[in-house]
Amino acid sequence: MRDRVWITLGLIVFLVGITYPIWFNNAAGVRAEAPVLRKPVKGPNCVAPLEYMRASHMELLTAWRDEVVRQGNRRFVAFDGRTYTMSLSKTCLDCHDNRAEFCDRCHSYAGVSPYCWDCHVDPRQARTVRAWAGRPQAEGWAR
Amino acid sequence: MSMDRKTFLKLGGCGLAAAVAGNKLAGLVQIAGGQSAPGEKTLRASRWAMVIDTRKCQRADGCDACIRACHEAHNVPSIPDPRREIKWAWKDRFEHAFPELETSPLPGDVRERQVLLLCNHCANPPCVRVCPTRATWKRQSDGIVMMDWHRCIGCRYCVAACPYGSRSFNWFDPRPYIRNMHAEYPTRTRGVVEKCTFCEERLAEGRLPACVEACPEKALVFGDAADPNSEVSQLLREQFALRRKPELGTEPQVFYLL
Amino acid sequence: MFMFEKAIVGSRRYWVWVACLLGLIVAGLLAYLRQLSYGLGITGLSRDVTWGLYIAQFTFLVGVAASAVMVVLPYYLHNFKVFGKVTILGEMLAISAVTMCMLFILVDMGQPARVWNVVLHPTPNSIMFWDMISLGGYLILNAIIALVTLRAERNAVAPPGWVKPLILLSIPWAISIHTVTAFLYSGLPGRPFWLTAVMAPRFLASAFSSGPALLILLCMIMRRVTWFDVGREPIQKLGLIVTYAMVVNVFLVLMELFTTFYSGIPEHRRHFEFLFVGYQGQAQLVPWMWTSVGLAVLALLLLLVPRYRHNDRLLAVACVATFISLWIDKGLGLIVGGFVPTPLGTVAQYFPTLLETLITLGVWAFGLLLITIFYKITLSVREALAY
Structure with missing residues (x-):
């Protein structure tokens, strides 16, 4: 029965830990903003509605x-x-x-x-990669 | 927009599976109110095959146009360590290509020849037999031994099963080693097996395999071995051709003229 | 329900041992994280030797798992009472071994996150599919049998009747796991070293000597470090099984050697040459293979002469020799020897790397931890009954 204190304390620590992101973000005033997406260049038609x-x-x-x-x-x-x-x-x-x-x-x-x-x-990435690819790289962890 | 949201979701969700099953016979699938269709320009054959004329493939300058074209077209990395190399096509000594002829007397310069090696697209491929996920399979329509890099779990059973060393495994991320990465073809990720696919993506656009197109000596002939009028069939009728390890019963579809 | 509570009380020595194993497991886990992020390039494997230490351990441990049948069969089928106390130990060894097998397969995969694809796209033409079924089934069978019989033992009642058919089923199932594992190799047209019908029988013979050898050693260790003594007779009977199986194993190896060297077919011969004398100047496995041969000869000598076998110390030496000899044979020679020379006739090198070895040790440590926990529970149950 003496363990009751420890168990309760442990549960509280656990709950605080797991809910930390929620109240921290609330306290810091962080609001979820819906992402703003870049519109496609070639008009509104897509392959499906x-x-x-x-x-x-x-x-x-x-x-x-x-x-x-x-x-x-x-x-x-x-x-x-x-x-x-x-x-x-x-x-x-x-x-x-x-x-x-x-x-x-x-x-x-x-x-x-x-x-x-x-x-x-x-395709964009391919252009940038091309700029630095081709140089030999150390294999690191391999023998 | 003729459909409401509900219909789309139904089509997209569980409905998709049913649609796939329903259209299996037609070989086509309904997706989001649209439908897939075979390519219009696709080159077709019952059994794609390649004939490699090793006599023509002996330029003194050590030409490797076919290999470069292939590796460039498929974002194949150039890994300096030969133990971790990725290669779809490569040249090797005659006795490595045909180890069973190692001690046989051979005419002329045959033994000194460098031989172009690639996946044999066997009619009876051991790699397909062993794959536990059908990530590699033989396309019934034209005999190409295909690869699905989305599905491969990297067990390398196919590498152990291939009697020709035609399969490469990505021991690490290949991207840093790709010289000219382009978006027309995917790269591979670490942990999957890859190999030549007879350029099925080019055949779908009505083009011949990159290696065949690139060969300055026209030493590579590609065609339908099931069509008696194809150039491949004619060559094989007129000349004696070798296949690699025919005694294993794998029925390679790459033929070598000596 | 699982009597796990009995595993978290123990002597200081018990906890030191568990801590050591946990340390090895953590080290292996860290090494595996490195493999996950970099790829299998951290191993010594290459395009020519694509399977190595991991798959070799898998193959060897399937044998250890299958060997449980060597105590289950006499006890349940022939009512051989002497094995009453070791049968459950054999089953628990099998559970641990199969778990290790599965972990070794997992760490060998290039895309472990996609392991479910094997179930999503079931492919009966692949032996690996059947291996998954046989190993999974064997694990479930043994887990149920061991748990139910141990609970019956705790409650001092006979095991429920419904478990008997499962036990009987587990006997052919044990044979099947190692047969199917042999088929993984022996059905490949391009690998002459593995292409032999004697592969499955040889696997079984070597399994039935190395597995019981390990069980003998575990019983002897338990006798030294715990109150529990399985008794002299079961150990001697197990020793007899090791003897017969080892003789059959060596016989089958000699069959293999005769066919290979009398026929003289180069594709078959050169693999043995690579292993025992070196090929094209490559002889990395030669000292290992001869060590294996030497230990096998020593083991046979000690096992075959009754005077030696009846001596517990010499029997222990024989068991260690058997185990190491067969581990080298199956855990190194079989896999690497199948890949070298390559199908193109070239030789390749394979040395396990440090990280690869750490991962391997981590999996072994995990298996040993399972055995420790299972045996601890069993012994606690028996201790409670004894008082």
């Missing part, structure tokens, strides 16, 4: 991915009859030409880190 894209673009991208990689189908006839090439780097980033101010801004706001860019290349 705006609402769908906002909510479910990841599902469309996954479906595109499977169609291209596993079925070998690369063309997409959109809901409005327009035809696109199913390609993240070539089609999506052609309009949304600034990944940092479009994809990343919203993703970091939502706290998600999709792994698209581990492999897919943002």
Whole structure:
């Protein structure tokens, strides 16, 4: 029964710790601001209706991915009859030409880190990478 | 906009799986009110194959135009450590390409030749047989042994299974080693296996593989081995061609003229 | 329910031992974090030797796990009462070994976050798929059996009837895990060293000697550091099993050598040459392999002569020799020897790196910690019954 104090104390410390971000941010007056996204350069038409894209673009991208990689189908006839090439780097980033101010801004706001860019290349990034790539790098930890 | 939000969500969510299943027969899929379609310019074949004429591929200057074109087109890194190299196509000594002929007498300069090596796109590929996730599979339509880098778990069973050393594993992030990274083709991430795909992304645009196009000696011939009128079939009818390790029953689709 | 409370009380020596293991586990974990962020490039593996220490430990430990059948089968199928006290120890050893196997597979993966893909895209044509099923099933079977029988022992009642079919099922299942693991290797057309029908039988024979050898050593350690003495007879009977299995294992190795060298097919021969005399000037594994041979001969000598085998000290030496000999054979020679020479006829080098070794030790330490905890619980239950 003497442990009761310690248990209660431990629980309080735990609760304070886990809720720390909430009250700290409230006290500091930090407000969540909705991210401001950069508008696409080529007008309002997207491969699917705006609402769908906002909510479910990841599902469309996954479906595109499977169609291209596993079925070998690369063309997409959109809901409005327009035809696109199913390609993240070539089609999506052609309009949304600034990944940092479009994809990343919203993703970091939502706290998600999709792994698209581990492999897919943002044309902008390719240009900057080209400037410093090619120099030999130490392999570090490898023998 | 003819659909309401509910419909889109349905299409996008669980509905997608059903749509995929429903359209499997047609080979097409409904996505967000749109539909996928095969490319219009896609080059098609029942069984893609390559014939490599090792006689033509012997320029004194040590030409490697095909390899450079391939590696440039696919963002293949240039890793200096040969133990961690990534290579889709490379040249090796004749006795490494055909180790079973190591002690056989061979005519002329055959033994001194450098031989272009790449994935054989076997008709009976051991790598596909062993892959636990179907991240590598044989495309039924044209015989290309494909790779899905989204799915590969990096177990390297396929590397152990390939009798030709055609598969490379990313031992670390390859990007710092890519000389001319471009956005037309993805790079790979660390921890996945990669290899030549017979340039299926170029075939889809109606272009021949990068190596075939780049060869100044026209030593590489690419075509449909199932079509008797293709250049590949004609060459194989007229001349004796070697395949690597045919005794293993893998049925390579890359043929070598000596 | 899991009687875990019995594992958190113990002597000072117990806690020092647990602390040492935890230290190794933390070191391994830190090394693994480095591997996660950098990639498998921190290991000594290369494009020619793509599997190494991790997969070798996996293969060896599948054998240790399968060997539980050597106590389960006599006890449950033949009502061999002598093994009454060691059977559950064997099952617990199997649980620990299978857990280590799974961890070794996980640390060997280039994209461990995608491990679920194996379940999302089940691929029956891949032996790895079947290995997952057999290992997972074996773990579940043994976990249930060990828990239920230990609880029955604690309550001084007979185990419930429904567990008997599970125990019977676990016997062929144990054989299957090592058979399927052998199939991982023996079905590859491009690797002549592994392409042998004797692979699965040999795996089983070596498992049935190294596993019981380890169990004997664990029993002897328990006799020294705890109040619990399993008794002389079970250890001697286990020693007999080690003897028979080791003889069969050596016999099968000799079969392999005959076929390889009498046929003289270079693709097969040169792997053995690499291992035992060196190939193209590369002889990195030669001292290891001859150590393995020497230890095997020593073990056979001590095991085959009854006078030596009946001496507990010499039996312990024989068990250590058996275990190390087979660990070298399976844990180094089998995997590296399969990759070198490469399919292109070249030789490649493989040396495990420091980080790779730390990760390996970390997984072993985790397995040993599991064994420690399981045995501690079992002994506590038995201690309570004894008073």
